[in-house]
Amino acid sequence: MNQSQFDQLVEEICAVRVIDSEVPLVDLGVDSLHTVALVMAVEDRFGIELDPDALADFSLTSSAGLLRIVHEHLSGQAPAAAGS
Numbered sequence: 001m002n003q004s005q006f007d008q009l010v011e012e013i014c015a016v017r018v019i020d021s022e023v024p025l026v027d028l029g030v031d032s033l034h035t036v037a038l039v040m041a042v043e044d045r046f047g048i049e050l051d052p053d054a055l056a057d058f059s060l061t062s063s064a065g066l067l068r069i070v071h072e073h074l075s076g077q078a079p080a081a082a083g084s
Contacts, residue, residue: 006067009045013038021064042066048073 001009007018014025014034025035039050050069054060060069 001067001070003064003067006070007063009041010038010063010066013041018063021067022062024061025063025066026061038066042070046070046074 003021007021010016010018010025014028014030014037016025016028016030016034018028025038030038035055039052039055043049048070050073054069055066057065060066
């Protein structure tokens with residue numbers, strides 16, 4: 001999935017318009033409920049489990065950052081879950 005396609009997924013789930021993929025989702029008006037829905041949709045679509053602690057990293061809280069996490073998981077380079 002490329003960035004444009006991922007941005008469309010974010011727009012569908014969060015009911016926002018992504019103009020710049022590097023802008024933090026919260027700055028687009030994404031609230032905590034939409035964030036949870038987005039994480040669940042991404043996990044379901046890609047068959048991965050995201051580490052909630054990774055999402056606390058401000059650099060990963062944009063559409064582009066979230067897609068980077070997905071690509072890391074899919075390539076087998078995902079960071080270990082907290083406590084592992």
